[in-house]
Every structure is written in C-alpha cells, then in structure tokens.
Amino acid sequence: MTNASITIPVSGMHCAGCSSRLEKALNALDGVSVASVNITTEKATVTYDPAVIRQSAIRAAIEKEGFKALTIANSKTAAADEEKARKLKEIRTLKTKLTIAAIFTAPLLYISMAHMIPGFSLPMPVILDHKLNPLIHGLVQLALTIPVICAGYKFYTVGFWLLLRRAPNMDSLIATGTSAAVIYSVYQVIAVSEKHAAGLADMHLYFETAGVIITLILLGKTLEMSSKGKTGEAIKKLLGLTPKTAVIIQNGQEKEVPVDEVEIGDVVIVKPGAKIPVDGVVIEGQTAIDESMLTGESMPANKKAGGAVYAASVNTTGTIQFRAEKVGSDTALAQIIKLVEDAQTSKAPIAQLADIVSGYFVPIVCAIALLSSIAWFIGTGGDFKFALTIFISVLVIACPCALGLATPTAILVGTGKGAENGILIKGGEALETAHKVNTIVLDKTGTITQGKPAVTDVLLADGVDIDRDRLLLLTASAEKPSEHPLGQAIVQSAEGAGMALVNTTGFQSITGRGIEAVVDGHKIIAGNYKLMDEREIPLSNLKAVSDQLAGDGKTPMFIAVNGKITGIIGVADTVKPSSKAAIDCLRKMGIEVAMITGDNKKTAGAIAKQVGIDKVLAEVLPQDKSAEIKKLQAQGRKIAMVGDGINDAPALAQADVGIAIGSGTDVAMESADIVLMRSDLTDVPTAIDLSKKTIRNIRQNLFWAFGYNVVGIPIAAGALHLFGGPLLNPMFAAAAMSLSSISVLTNALRLRGFKPQRMDK
Numbered sequence: 001m002t003n004a005s006i007t008i009p010v011s012g013m014h015c016a017g018c019s020s021r022l023e024k025a026l027n028a029l030d031g032v033s034v035a036s037v038n039i040t041t042e043k044a045t046v047t048y049d050p051a052v053i054r055q056s057a058i059r060a061a062i063e064k065e066g067f068k069a070l071t072i073a074n075s076k077t078a079a080a081d082e083e084k085a086r087k088l089k090e091i092r093t094l095k096t097k098l099t100i101a102a103i104f105t106a107p108l109l110y111i112s113m114a115h116m117i118p119g120f121s122l123p124m125p126v127i128l129d130h131k132l133n134p135l136i137h138g139l140v141q142l143a144l145t146i147p148v149i150c151a152g153y154k155f156y157t158v159g160f161w162l163l164l165r166r167a168p169n170m171d172s173l174i175a176t177g178t179s180a181a182v183i184y185s186v187y188q189v190i191a192v193s194e195k196h197a198a199g200l201a202d203m204h205l206y207f208e209t210a211g212v213i214i215t216l217i218l219l220g221k222t223l224e225m226s227s228k229g230k231t232g233e234a235i236k237k238l239l240g241l242t243p244k245t246a247v248i249i250q251n252g253q254e255k256e257v258p259v260d261e262v263e264i265g266d267v268v269i270v271k272p273g274a275k276i277p278v279d280g281v282v283i284e285g286q287t288a289i290d291e292s293m294l295t296g297e298s299m300p301a302n303k304k305a306g307g308a309v310y311a312a313s314v315n316t317t318g319t320i321q322f323r324a325e326k327v328g329s330d331t332a333l334a335q336i337i338k339l340v341e342d343a344q345t346s347k348a349p350i351a352q353l354a355d356i357v358s359g360y361f362v363p364i365v366c367a368i369a370l371l372s373s374i375a376w377f378i379g380t381g382g383d384f385k386f387a388l389t390i391f392i393s394v395l396v397i398a399c400p401c402a403l404g405l406a407t408p409t410a411i412l413v414g415t416g417k418g419a420e421n422g423i424l425i426k427g428g429e430a431l432e433t434a435h436k437v438n439t440i441v442l443d444k445t446g447t448i449t450q451g452k453p454a455v456t457d458v459l460l461a462d463g464v465d466i467d468r469d470r471l472l473l474l475t476a477s478a479e480k481p482s483e484h485p486l487g488q489a490i491v492q493s494a495e496g497a498g499m500a501l502v503n504t505t506g507f508q509s510i511t512g513r514g515i516e517a518v519v520d521g522h523k524i525i526a527g528n529y530k531l532m533d534e535r536e537i538p539l540s541n542l543k544a545v546s547d548q549l550a551g552d553g554k555t556p557m558f559i560a561v562n563g564k565i566t567g568i569i570g571v572a573d574t575v576k577p578s579s580k581a582a583i584d585c586l587r588k589m590g591i592e593v594a595m596i597t598g599d600n601k602k603t604a605g606a607i608a609k610q611v612g613i614d615k616v617l618a619e620v621l622p623q624d625k626s627a628e629i630k631k632l633q634a635q636g637r638k639i640a641m642v643g644d645g646i647n648d649a650p651a652l653a654q655a656d657v658g659i660a661i662g663s664g665t666d667v668a669m670e671s672a673d674i675v676l677m678r679s680d681l682t683d684v685p686t687a688i689d690l691s692k693k694t695i696r697n698i699r700q701n702l703f704w705a706f707g708y709n710v711v712g713i714p715i716a717a718g719a720l721h722l723f724g725g726p727l728l729n730p731m732f733a734a735a736a737m738s739l740s741s742i743s744v745l746t747n748a749l750r751l752r753g754f755k756p757q758r759m760d761k
Contacts, residue, residue, distance in 0.1 A: 008044045009043050031049045038408050038412075094218065104145075108144040112141055141207040148211040158175075174396065178210040181213075247271075268321065269321050272316065287302075290313060303320065362398075368713060373391035374387070390727075392730040394713060397728070409744065410748045413749060415431065430673035433656055434640065435688070441641050443644060443648050453572060455569060476494030489571050504519050513528060514526050523562050523563070529558065576680075579611045584612060708740045
C-alpha cells in the first residue's frame with residue numbers, strides 16, 4: 001500500500017518548542033515516514049503508511065502531547081471558513097483575557113509603584129498605605145493579582161505540565177518566573193500577618209511583576225495572533241475565487257446545486273457574468289472567458305465547442321453549456337491551492353538551525369536562570385530580593401517564539417505573494433535554493449518562443465503577375481487538408497487576415513518535401529528546396545532569399561504555380577515579446593543565461609541573437625538535456641532549468657531548481673519546483689527576486705531573534721550590573737520578549753509589499 005498524507009490543524013501551540021516537540025513525537029510513531037509541524041499555520045502535515053497506523057492514532061498522539069487535533073471540513077472553502085471562525089474566536093478570547101488582565105493590573109501597578117516614583121506624590125487611600133497598613137496593602141495586591149493569573153491560567157496548566165514531562169516550553173518559563181514572584185510575595189504577606197511588625201513595612205512584594213508580565217504577554221499573543229491572520233491572505237484570496245453553487249441541467253431542467261455536488265459528466269450552464277464552477281469542455285455556445293486568475297492574461301479567451309474552461313474563471317459575454325471533467329480537488333484552481341498550502345507548510349533548510357536551537361533553548365535558559373540567581377545570591381551576601389529579580393528576568397526575557405516564527409512566517413508570506421503573481425513555489429527548499437542560482441538554462445520552443453510556427457514573410461519571385469495576398473490565399477487553400485505544423489501556420493495566417501479559402505482537389509502530401517494540390521484551376525506545389533529540385537523548377541532569385549531566411553532562424557517554403565516558381569513564404573516559431581526583456585533583466589541580476597534546444601545550430605543561433613543569449617546548446621535531444629545540465633553543475637554552477645514541463649521533465653528534475661512555463665499541467669507540477677502560470681518568461685526574474693527578498697527577510701528575522709537572546713539573556717542575568725549598570729526589571733523583560741515576536745512577524749509581513757520588477761517588453 002502506498003503512503004498517504006494528512007494535514008491536521010492543531011490548536012494549543014504557543015512557541016517553537018511546542019511545534020518542535022510535537023514534530024519529534026509524530027516522527028517517532030511507527031508507520032510515519034515524515035511529519036512536519038508549522039507553528040505559523042498551526043498545522044501538522046504527516047505522511048504515513050495506512051497499513052501500519054491509522055489517522056485516529058496520529059490524532060491521539062497529538063492529543064497526548066497536550067494539543068488539540070482539529071477536524072477539517074470536506075470542502076476546502078468550508079475548511080477555510082471553519083479555520084477563519086476558529087481564529088476569530090481565539091482572537092476574541094485573547095482580547096477578553098487581555099481586557100480582564102489589564103483592568104486588574106492597572107490598579108495593581110498603581111498601588112504597588114505609586115510611592116516609588118521619585119519627585120511625585122500620588123494620592124493613595126490611607127488604608128492602602130504600604131507603611132501604615134502593610135498587611136492590607138499586601139492583601140489588596142494579592143486580590144488584584146488572582147484575576148490576572150486566572151486570565152493567564154493556560155501559561156500555568158501547560159507550562160507546569162510540560163515541566164513535569166521534562167519538555168519545558170515558553171509557557172514553562174512564564175509560569176516558573178511569575179509563580180516565583182507570587183509565592184515569594186505571598187510569603188512576605190504571611191510574615192506581616194504573623195508578626196504585624198512595623199519593621200516589615202518595607203517588605204518586598206512582586207505581585208505587580210507577575211501581573212504586568214502576564215498582561216504584556218497576553219498583549220503580545222493577541223498582536224501575534226492578529227498578525228498571523230494576515231500571513232495567509234493568498235490562500236484566502238484563491239479560495240474566494242471559487243463560486244459556491246453551480247447550475248446543472250437535470251432531466252432537461254436547470255437546477256442550482258452546491259458546487260461540491262457537481263459530478264464528472266454533469267452538463268453545467270453558465271450565463272454572462274457568472275463564474276465557471278468546475279473544469280470542463282464546452283459542448284454548446286460560444287463566449288469570451290476572463291482567465292486572468294490562471295494565466296495572468298488581461299484579454300478574455302474566446303471559447304467555443306471543444307474549448308476547455310476552468311473553475312473560477314469569469315464568463316463575460318455569451319451563455320455556454322459544458323461537460324464537467326474535473327471537480328473538487330482535481331480542478332486546476334484546487335491544484336494551485338494545494339501547491340501553495342504545501343509550500344506554506346514546508347520547511348526550508350535554513351529553518352533547521354532554528355529548530356535545533358529551540359529544542360535545547362528552554363532547558364538552557366532554566367539552567368542559566370537558576371545558576372545566575374544562585375551566583376548573585378552568594379555574591380550579594382544573601383540578597384534574596386536581588387537573586388529573585390535575576391531569576392525572574394532571565395526566565396521571562398528568553399524567547400524561543402521569535403526563533404520559531406522567523407522562518408515559517410517569511411515562507412508563508414513569500415510563497416503566498418508568489419501565488420498572487422502567478423508563481424507557484426512548491427516548497428521552502430525551492431524558495432531557498434532559487435536565491436543561489438547563478439546560471440539559468442532556457443528551453444527554446446515554448447519558453448523563449450511562442451511554441452508554434454507563424455508566417456513571418458511572404459515574398460514574390462521576380463517578374464510574376466501575382467500579389468502577396470493572392471499567393472498566400474492559394475497556398476493556404478492548398479495546405480488546408482495538411483496536418484503539418486508549417487502548413488497549418490499558413491492556413492491560420494490567411495484565415496486571420498479574413499481570407500475565404502478556396503476548395504482544393506487532388507491534394508497530395510509528399511513526406512519530407514511538401515504538398516501539391518489544385519486550387520481554383522491552378523496547380524500549386526509548396527515545399528522545400530528538394531521538392532523544387534525534383535520537379536526541376538528553377539528558383540530564380542529566391543535561392544539567396546531562402547538562405548537569408550534560414551540564417552534568421554526561419555523555415556522557407558517555396559511556392560510554384562503551374563510549374564513556375566512564384567514566391568516564398570517564411571515560417572518561424574516567433575520569439576515571445578517578453579523574452580528579450582526577461583533575459584536582459586536576468587543578466588542585470590548577474591545571472592548567466594544559456595539556451596538549450598533540439599534545433600540545428602543555425603536556427604538556434606538566430607533565435608539566441610534576437611534575445612541576447614551568447615551560450616547556446618543546440619541539437620540536443622530531449623533525453624540528453626539532463627546530461628547537459630549535469631555538465632554545467634559539475635562546473636560548480638547552481639542551475640535553474642526553465643522549460644515547458646513535458647519533454648523537458650528530466651532536465652527540470654536534474655536542475656537545482658526546475659521552473660516550468662505553462663498553465664499548470666500535471667507533468668509540469670510533478671517535475672518542476674516552481675510553476676509559472678502565466679507562461680511569461682518575465683516571471684523567471686520575478687521568482688528569483690522573490691526568493692532573494694524572502695531569504696534576506698528570513699536572515700533578518702533570525703539575526704534579530706538570535707541577537708535579541710544573545711544580548712537580552714546576559715543583561716537579564718545582571719551582566720551590566722557587574723560594571724555598575726542598571727538591573728533589568730522583569731516587567732521590561734516581559735515587554736521586550738513580546739515585542740521580539742511581534743517584530744519578527746512585522747518584518748515578515750513587509751514581504752506583502754513585494755512588487756515584480758518593471759521590464760520593458
């Protein structure tokens with residue numbers, strides 16, 4: 001039995017330690033080949049063997065680790081709605097807890113700190129005076145602290161439970177630090193109640209420290225959750241494209257049904273202005289459909305019987321009926337959404353460092369807090385207040401959350417931004433590798449060129465009494481029965497010019513040479529030089545013209561009318577308008593560009609000259625393209641191969657980064673790491689630029705996350721105080737800890753402003 005994959009939303013993860021611990025637990029299960037847990041998307045993706053382990057066992061393992069495994073709706077749209085509702089509920093709950101904590105922390109802070117502000121005499125009721133009524137002063141602070149602790153109860157239930165399991169996380173640090181502050185303060189209050197001594201009027205209470213820490217962390221969690229909600233905008237936009245209902249024809253009657261109930265073979269009717277609900281093939285009617293959501297093309301595509309239509313595209317003019325071919329998760333849009341989701345839940349190699357550090361981080365911090373507080377207790381001659389401040393500050397300022405968020409958040413936003421621009425990046429590894437690319441190999445046909453031949457020249461022989469339009473009409477009429485691509489290009493050129501083709505008789509295809517036929521009483525022979533030579537037809541001045549056309553990368557076709565050379569038609573696979581601009585942009589980025597093709601060197605050289613490519617690999621068979629990529633890699637180059645994703649599949653797979661040009665064919669999506677939905681070469685430099693900016697963002701995040709802890713923890717441990725500097729207040733430590741996570745998220749969200757480079761096409 002083949003492996004299966006499931007993505008399970010997980011609630012209850014608070015930091016990188018949570019996701020790392022859950023990931024290790026899932027990977028340790030028998031039958032699980034690989035598991036990845038993303039703290040930003042709050043999802044666990046597990047690949048497993050159904051013959052060894054059931055989904056229920058995977059969910060049970062998640063629950064055993066102290067998290068909640070949520071269910072997913074069958075419909076992606078419904079699942080997205082459920083997730084949105086769940087996140088909104090979580091944010092509302094956090095805001096409620098924050099409000100409660102803030103309401104009680106404000107008077108707590110005032111009562112405890114008002115008398116400590118130098119130069120100010122803030123009003124205070126006599127009954128709460130810390131000198132006149134120390135017991136009441138302490139009891140009121142305790143009473144105000146209890147609701148705050150209740151608001152942050154999850155820090156304690158989760159933190160201490162994990163501490164007992166020897167798998168502490170960020171909650172454990174918060175719970176331990178604030179509990180130490182509260183317990184010591186309660187001890188002081190009890191001492192006052194027992195002795196009622198005036199000498200204890202200067203008792204040291206830390207209730208406000210615990211209250212402010214919990215309030216600030218709840219504030220940070222609320223802001224963090226709100227920021228996370230903004231990172232998945234790309235998926236939300238894609239899901240929002242799909243209509244929720246479809247109109248099908250049943251028993252000759254139109255019937256509106258939910259889009260999830262449309263089945264393969266159903267006849268769907270779509271009226272002007274409506275969205276296409278599923279993928280299919282038109283069987284009746286004609287229209288123009290806006291497919292910009294898939295292709296990026298602003299002009300609507302004309303559709304008639306036999307034409308393919310895609311879910312979420314918009315019918316603009318006529319009413320059509322089409323037969324449903326792909327529904328549900330098989331539609332092109334659903335495949336795109338899956339690619340984006342997979343990319344956003346994947347991990348880049350750069351994330352491994354953060355994962356490793358996060359796994360050891362909390363135990364190390366606990367050890368530093370304990371050792372530094374003991375050292376200061378001894379060094380200060382038994383100053384318990386000072387040692388306790390050190391202990392709490394170290395525990396509170398440490399923040400593995402920022403480390404855990406640094407990479408997945410940037411990948412989430414980066415891949416989402418790529419999807420918005422028609423660039424589907426299949427994973428974090430592809431995103432990271434792309435920024436290292438220094439050589440790009442472009443396939444010629446369908447990548448640099450249009451991929452189909454078109455008429456470029458219609459030239460007449462000397463002394464003929466026929467014009468160019470007449471020559472094109474006769475030739476196109478003769479070629480109408482032909483299936484050869486060059487012949488069809490001539491037919492399309494004539495029809496595109498509005499010419500009415502003439503009936504043909506006596507059509508004969510001459511393999512490898514050309515065709516002959518009778519059109520309007522004239523015998524037409526159209527073909528290459530060999531055919532003209534065999535029929536002993538002199539070429540007049542057209543031989544030199546033919547050589548010039550061939551030198552320009554065009555295929556010349558000689559035309560003889562009634563046994564006399566009449567003209568020549570040049571046909572070529574024309575260069576896409578955007579190709580040269582894209583290649584110029586890549587070269588400006590310092591990337592070497594090469595072209596690979598099976599065409600002859602003369603034709604390949606002509607195309608390369610048009611677009612400004614110096615390195616040409618010509619006459620390379622499809623099966624040999626991957627070998628050419630290997631040769632370049634052996635020279636130490638990081639290679640990106642750009643092709644159509646079908647005959648270039650081996651080369652795409654061999655390259656460090658495979659980039660498929662095309663509308664998302666199955667082969668392209670399987671072979672390539674990046675899929676360019678618009679079939680536009682200008683998206684290649686955009687993809688490279690997006691990769692560079694995303695990796696730079698990740699490095700910035702990791703720098704600040706690591707730097708924050710490298711600097712913050714020693715300060716909290718009293719490093720500055722050794723040289724006469726101030727001691728870090730635990731409340732400021734809590735604020736700094738919350739701000740570190742928010743700063744990482746905010747920096748990652750800057751990627752939402754990414755815009756493709758402007759290129760003159």
